[in-house]
Amino acid sequence: MSDSFFVTVDxxxxxxxxxxxxxxxxxxxxxxxxxxxxxxxxxxVCTTCAALIESGTVQQSDAMxxxxxxxxxxxxxxCVSYPRSDLTVLARQEDNLYEAQFGKFQK
Numbered sequence: 001m002s003d004s005f006f007v008t009v010d011x012x013x014x015x016x017x018x019x020x021x022x023x024x025x026x027x028x029x030x031x032x033x034x035x036x037x038x039x040x041x042x043x044x045v046c047t048t049c050a051a052l053i054e055s056g057t058v059q060q061s062d063a064m065x066x067x068x069x070x071x072x073x074x075x076x077x078x079c080v081s082y083p084r085s086d087l088t089v090l091a092r093q094e095d096n097l098y099e100a101q102f103g104k105f106q107k
Contacts, residue, residue: 056087
C-alpha cells in the first residue's frame with residue numbers, strides 16, 4: 001500500500017487536488033492544502049464534514065455519524081476518513097446524508 005494518495009475534491013463546484021498521507025485524515029490534508037472544508041466536531045459524530053466518495057476507498061471506522069449501509073454507498077465523514085487509494089470526493093453532503101439516514105426534514 002502506498003503511503004500517500006491524491007485526493008480530488010469538488011467543493012461548491014470548484015475542483016481541488018491535494019496529497020494525503022495514509023495516516024492523515026482527508027479533512028486535515030485538505031486544510032493543510034488551504035481548503036476551507038466544512039467541519040465542526042472533528043470526531044465523526046456531527047456529520048458537518050459529510051462527503052460522497054465518488055471513486056476510491058477510505059477507512060473510517062470512527063464514523064459513528066454514518067450508518068454502515070450508507071458508508072457502503074459512498075458517504076464518508078472527512079474528519080475520520082483515511083485514504084486507502086486515490087480519491088474523488090464531492091464535499092458538502094451533510095443535507096444529503098441527513099436525508100438518506102432520517103428522511104426529509106420537516107419544519
